[in-house]
Amino acid sequence: MxxxxxxxxxxxxxxxxxxxxxxxxVLLALSLxxxxxxxxxxxxNYAKFFSxxxxxxxxxxxxxxxxKATLVCLVFGFPIAWLCARAGARWQSVLLFxxxxxxxxxxxxxxxxxxxxxxxxxxxxxxxxxLGLVNEPLKLLYTETGVVxxxxxxxxxxxxxxxxxxxxxxxxxxxxxxxxxxxxxxxxLWKVTLPLSIPGIIAGCILTYSAxxxxxxxxxxxxxxxxxxxxxxIYQQAVGANNWPFAAAISIIFMIAVIxxxxxxxxxxxxxxxxxxx
Amino acid sequence: MTFRTTRRSLIKxxxxxxxxxxxxxxxxxxxxxxxAATFPGTWNEADRQIIAPAFKQLTGASVTQSIVLGTDxxxxxxxxxxxxxxxxxxxxxxxxxxxxxxxxxxxxxxxxDSPAYKELLPSAQDKWGPKITSQVIGIGYNPNKIKTPxxxxxxxxxxxxxxxxxxTALNSQLGIAFIAELNRVKxxxxxxxxxxxxALRELLPNVGAVGANLGAFATLWQQEQIDIxxxxxxxxxxxxxxxxxxxxxxxxxxxxxxxTSLHLVANAAEPELAAKYIDLHLGAAxxxxxxxxxxxxxxxNSKVKLEGAITRSLAKTxxxxxxxxxxxxxxxxxxxxxxxxxxxxxxxx
Numbered sequence: 001m002x003x004x005x006x007x008x009x010x011x012x013x014x015x016x017x018x019x020x021x022x023x024x025x026v027l028l029a030l031s032l033x034x035x036x037x038x039x040x041x042x043x044x045n046y047a048k049f050f051s052x053x054x055x056x057x058x059x060x061x062x063x064x065x066x067x068k069a070t071l072v073c074l075v076f077g078f079p080i081a082w083l084c085a086r087a088g089a090r091w092q093s094v095l096l097f098x099x100x101x102x103x104x105x106x107x108x109x110x111x112x113x114x115x116x117x118x119x120x121x122x123x124x125x126x127x128x129x130x131l132g133l134v135n136e137p138l139k140l141l142y143t144e145t146g147v148v149x150x151x152x153x154x155x156x157x158x159x160x161x162x163x164x165x166x167x168x169x170x171x172x173x174x175x176x177x178x179x180x181x182x183x184x185x186x187x188x189l190w191k192v193t194l195p196l197s198i199p200g201i202i203a204g205c206i207l208t209y210s211a212x213x214x215x216x217x218x219x220x221x222x223x224x225x226x227x228x229x230x231x232x233x234i235y236q237q238a239v240g241a242n243n244w245p246f247a248a249a250i251s252i253i254f255m256i257a258v259i260x261x262x263x264x265x266x267x268x269x270x271x272x273x274x275x276x277x278x
Numbered sequence: 279m280t281f282r283t284t285r286r287s288l289i290k291x292x293x294x295x296x297x298x299x300x301x302x303x304x305x306x307x308x309x310x311x312x313x314a315a316t317f318p319g320t321w322n323e324a325d326r327q328i329i330a331p332a333f334k335q336l337t338g339a340s341v342t343q344s345i346v347l348g349t350d351x352x353x354x355x356x357x358x359x360x361x362x363x364x365x366x367x368x369x370x371x372x373x374x375x376x377x378x379x380x381x382x383x384x385x386x387x388x389x390x391d392s393p394a395y396k397e398l399l400p401s402a403q404d405k406w407g408p409k410i411t412s413q414v415i416g417i418g419y420n421p422n423k424i425k426t427p428x429x430x431x432x433x434x435x436x437x438x439x440x441x442x443x444x445x446t447a448l449n450s451q452l453g454i455a456f457i458a459e460l461n462r463v464k465x466x467x468x469x470x471x472x473x474x475x476x477a478l479r480e481l482l483p484n485v486g487a488v489g490a491n492l493g494a495f496a497t498l499w500q501q502e503q504i505d506i507x508x509x510x511x512x513x514x515x516x517x518x519x520x521x522x523x524x525x526x527x528x529x530x531x532x533x534x535x536x537x538t539s540l541h542l543v544a545n546a547a548e549p550e551l552a553a554k555y556i557d558l559h560l561g562a563a564x565x566x567x568x569x570x571x572x573x574x575x576x577x578x579n580s581k582v583k584l585e586g587a588i589t590r591s592l593a594k595t596x597x598x599x600x601x602x603x604x605x606x607x608x609x610x611x612x613x614x615x616x617x618x619x620x621x622x623x624x625x626x627x
Contacts, residue, residue, distance in 0.1 A: 036356075042552065054623055112497070119501040142487045148475075192521045220490035221497075225447040232490065236622070240449035241351045241615030 031248035034073065040239035045249035055233075055250070062229040063257060067146065068214035070159075070269035073208050076200065077159035081200075082193075083169035099160050101189070107154060111221045112152045115141065118222070142224040150222045151212045158211055159204040166200025167193070171209070206262050213258065230254045282460075310339040312551040317538075318345050318492055320512040321369070324573040333558055338550055347492075348374040349449060355383040357541060366487035368545035369556055371413070371451045372536040373607035379406055379443040384541040386595060387551050394560035394579070400602055402578035407541035409569075410559045412576045414535040414592055414602060415455050416528045417510030420502065427527040431463055434506060435481055444504030445625075446495045448618045451536065456508040457617060459534045466544045468609040471617065478624055487624055499524050512574060515587055519572030528589050535602040537578075 029252060034040040049055045059252035084095045117123045118140040125137040139145040172191070178188040223229070230250065238247035312333075316322045322345045333341050346354065352374050354364050359381075368374075379386045387407050389395050395408060404408040417428045423442075428434075434443050445451045461467075461474035486504045489495030496513065498504045500522050500580060514526040535623060540556040558564055565582045568575035574587045576599065584595060595597045598616045610617075 058626075077484075115497055115501060120503055121501065141501075158399070221494055223490075224494070224626050225445075225490040225622075226490035228622055233622075234617055235578050236447070236449055237615075238348050240447075240618045242349075242353065242356075243615055 023106045026250050028252055030245055031252050033245050036244045045246045046253070048246065049249055049253060057228060057256060058228055058233050061227075062213050062231075062254075063261065065147065065151075065219075065229060066261075068144075069155065069212040070205050072148055072152040072213075073155055073159045074205065076203065077156055077208075078163060078197075078201070080156075081160045081163035081167055084164050084270075085170075096164075097159055099164075102154065103157050107215070107217050108221075110154055111150065111218045114153070114222060115263045118146055118150075133185045141222060142226065144223070144227060147223045147227065150218055151215060154215070154218055155208045155211045158207040162199040162203035162207065163197060166197045166203075170196055198272040199269050202265055202272070206265050207274060209265070210258055210262060214243065281417060310337075310548060312339055312341045312548050312555055313344055313365040314341055314552070314555055315344045315346050315351050315365045315369045317347065317369055319496070320516045320573055320575065323516065324568050324575060328564065328567050328573075329555075331560060332564060333555055336477055336558060337554055339548075341555060347450060350380075350501050352377055352383065356381060359383070360619040361545075363543045364546055366543050366552040368407075368541040368543050369538070370407070370541060371538050372604070373451070373454075373611050375404075375406060375539060375541070376607055376611055378541065382519050383544055385544050387542055387556065391465060392560065394557050394562075397562060397579050398560055399578055399580050399596060399600070402537070403511055404416055404539065406518040407539045408556065408560055409537040409539040409578050410565075410581075411516070411578060412535045412537050412542050412599065412602065413451070414451060414511045414528075414533045414576070415459070415485045415508055415535055416511065416526055416591075418499070418514050418526055420499070420505045421525045421563065422522050422523045423502075423505045427525065428506060428529070429527070430529045431460065431508075431531060433529075434508075435477075435484060437484070439506055441484065441486045443481065443486060444495065444498050444507030445485055445488045446479075446492065446508075446612075447488060447490055450492055452492070452508065453621075454614065454617065455605060456608065457621070458610055459531075463531050468606055468613075471613075471620070474543055475620060475624055478621070482625065485625070500605050511588075511592065515573055515574040526587075528591065530532060533602050534605065536604055536607070 030036075030038065031045055032041055032043065067209045080095075084092060084099065087095055115122075119125070119141075120137040120141075124140065125134075128138060129132045132258065140149070174192055174196070175188055178192045183191065213229070214231060216235065219227070219229045220232050225232070234247050234250050234254070237243050238252060238259060285519070291565050314325075316325045322343055325341075325343055328343050330343075333339065346365075348369070348371045348500070349372065349585075351365075351368055355368065355378070358364055368378065370378060375384075384406060386405050387395075389405065392408075395403065397437060398408055417431070419428055421427075433439075445456075447452055448457065456476050457471070458468075460477055461471050464473035464477050466473035485499055489498055492513070495507075498507075499517055500520075502523075509524070509526065511526055517524050540555065541561055542552050546552050560579060562579045562581040565577040565579045568581060569577055569585065569588070571586060576588060576592070577584070580596065584593065584599070593602070
């Protein structure tokens with residue numbers, strides 16, 4: 001790319017700077033002040049966050065929630081992507097449509113329908129009690145288990161699509177070669193398919209992780225107010241307590257934490273990509 | 279197929295798209311629109327079904343609702359300070375009025391231009407914005423599961439309701455009012471909330487769910503996740519009208535309430551329309567309509583006689599309504615942040 005090519009990107013860069021970088025810098029400035037009118041500079045907001053075990057426990061809980069939701073999503077998402085990649089042409093478009101269908105509805109609608117499914121008299125409990133698996137309705141709503149389940153389903157398209165892309169681009173000769181050399185299906189999957197799809201898996205994990213931990217609607221509707229994660233904390237500090245500088249500090253800390261996790265995952269992806277090409 | 283972009287075709291393209299973007303605005307410039315804030319639940323439904331058509335008839339302008347809680351409205355107005363506000367009419371509970379006046383977010387209501395203002399009860403008249411209703415909290419319960427109505431706040435602590443009690447987060451008025459009333463009943467003062475939080479910690483084994491917002495809280499009743507909780511009179515009536523099993527009971531310690539008022543926002547885009555909108559809420563005709571089920575909005579116009587669910591649960595006459603205890607918001611407001619923080623620390627799993 002020569003200089004005149006990069007100049008073509010200038011409008012997009014300008015848009016990015018105006019509507020993303022600039023507000024972010026304002027947020028950073030607000031977090032370093034003691035009051036909304038921005039008269040006194042202080043690091044007290046950050047000190048307040050890190051010295052308080054309650055606040056740091058909220059951050060840790062949120063990061064762990066993301067890990068759990070991503071793992072569950074991966075366990076269910078990889079088989080779905082594998083099925084889609086292996087399906088015949090006609091079935092593939094149907095399956096692809098079913099995978100994308102959730103994204104076409106609002107996340108609020110999807111979350112509310114999960115409330116109906118997971119509730120005490122919801123579909124899940126009626127099936128479980130009807131089959132005699134449990135005597136009392138399971139408590140799934142307002143528990144972390146419920147939140148992980150709903151997050152995994154709501155973010156499923158973000159996991160399936162990247163993996164599907166990588167799997168469908170994989171050279172089918174490799175699987176054939178593995179079979180010719182005597183490996184069974186499971187060995188082929190474990191030794192050939194999985195390592196080659198790591199970039200797709202990592203991409204899916206990055207998207208799912210970022211989406212899960214910032215999913216304010218799902219966390220607060222399914223988790224209730226007792227399961228406090230970072231988005232709810234930021235909202236309550238900003239709007240309920242009207243403490244904008246502290247809320248800004250929490251937002252910056254949260255953003256840095258997410259960026260750190262995503263950077264680590266990207267580094268792993270880059271290393272595995274060179275491995276795959278070799 | 280290649281496109282030859284000549285200067286002429288480019289100018290034609292830009293001109294047409296500019297015209298296309300401007301056209302809807304040209305057409306709409308004829309009919310004015312007012313943006314007014316309202317609360318979720320009872321009020322946005324009443325505003326949409328009763329007020330909007332009446333307003334259209336009166337002024338020919340339409341009104342767009344902005345459904346936002348009181349505290350959120352204050353945040354948005356503070357964020358927009360100095361620029362055009364996101365709505366022209368603010369819908370506040372008593373505590374927000376104090377903050378709004380102090381921060382210069384609202385202007386005085388033009389009393390002389392408001393014909394219906396004189397008909398208001400003396401307690402409802404206020405130069406910063408007339409009070410259009412009151413809200414009262416008490417105990418909401420599921421009559422299918424709880425056969426005898428609860429009589430006191432202490433019933434929430436009854437072991438037989440283990441896991442069946444609901445609460446709501448403190449960012450809503452309902453939450454703050456419940457904590458303040460609990461504090462008073464347990465012997466605390468506005469400066470000392472220790473009794474309230476001690477009682478809250480004892481309540482935790484009974485708590486089934488804490489709703490993050492009022493919409494989620496209504497869902498708890500519909501899904502029968504909770505059987506008993508502090509709740510607002512008007513929200514109970516709205517849910518009942520939707521065939522959700524919930525009833526309202528006043529505890530023996532008495533009902534607690536606060537007033538709700540409409541205000542003219544500073545730097546409003548349509549101040550005359552906004553004043554007319556507020557005046558519409560004050561008239562006897564409109565208040566009588568809002569009094570009817572399923573809204574059961576408590577009136578403030580002296581000419582309106584109480585009827586229906588209000589007389590059964592709350593008060594027989596306007597004088598009885600005036601006797602409902604209120605809270606000292608001037609003292610509670612500055613503590614809101616600290617209360618939310620303390621509440622979160624106690625309830626977090």
